[in-house]
Amino acid sequence: xxxxxxxxxxxxxxxxxxxxxxxxxxxxxxxxxxxxxxxxxxxxxxxxxxxxxxxxxxxxxxxxxxxxxxxxxxxxxxxxxxxxxxxxxxxxxxxxxxxxxxxxxxxxxxxxxxxxxxxxxxxxxxxxxxxxxxxxxxx
Numbered sequence: 001x002x003x004x005x006x007x008x009x010x011x012x013x014x015x016x017x018x019x020x021x022x023x024x025x026x027x028x029x030x031x032x033x034x035x036x037x038x039x040x041x042x043x044x045x046x047x048x049x050x051x052x053x054x055x056x057x058x059x060x061x062x063x064x065x066x067x068x069x070x071x072x073x074x075x076x077x078x079x080x081x082x083x084x085x086x087x088x089x090x091x092x093x094x095x096x097x098x099x100x101x102x103x104x105x106x107x108x109x110x111x112x113x114x115x116x117x118x119x120x121x122x123x124x125x126x127x128x129x130x131x132x133x134x135x136x137x138x139x
Contacts, residue, residue, distance in 0.1 A: 002055065005095035008062065009049035022059035023050060026078050026102055042076075053079070053092035061088040063096070071106030072096075078116050089118070093125055107139050 004020070013020045020039070027035035042048055046068040051074075052059040058114065065072045074082035074096075079088045093107075100107050109122055123129075 003053040003060065003091040004055070004101065005092065006052045006054045006059070007049055008052045008059065010043050013043070018057065019052065019059050020067070023052070023062055024064050026059065026080050027076070029081055030076075030078055036090075051096050052094065053088045053095075055083075055088075061092050063092065065096075071108055072100055074107055074109045075111045077122075089121055090125065093122065099124070 008016075008019050008023065023039045024035050027038055031038050039050075042050070042064050045066065049065055050059075050062045051065050053061040060083045061077075063077040064075045066075070077089060077093075079092075090119075097107060107127070107129065109118075
């Protein structure tokens with residue numbers, strides 16, 4: 001499945017309103033009716049945006065990225081249930097790691113304690129446990 005990385009920030013979502021619909025679908029599977037409020041609130045946070053996995057003009061998965069001085073903090077990794085187990089999250093994270101590497105930034109997950117599948121995936125991709133969370137050094 002050829003998944004492409006897109007930066008889904010407020011500006012991109014104005015240009016591609018279907019991506020906002022897709023983000024709401026992705027997070028509705030986790031947050032139910034509060035998903036639109038979660039997405040809207042996340043986009044108001046400084047230096048925050050969604051890294052989306054795009055396939056056939058639709059976002060199939062996403063992770064919330066918060067830019068910090070030494071890296072990108074990642075939270076809320078999710079893939080739509082209808083497309084799980086097809087490599088979407090793996091491809092999304094590999095593409096994101098490549099972008100971080102170009103900018104000499106690290107990636108750090110801080111919210112995977114309750115997400116066993118997500119934790120197993122990021123450990124398989126080379127993230128290491130640290131006191132701050134699961135860290136991938138891309139520098």
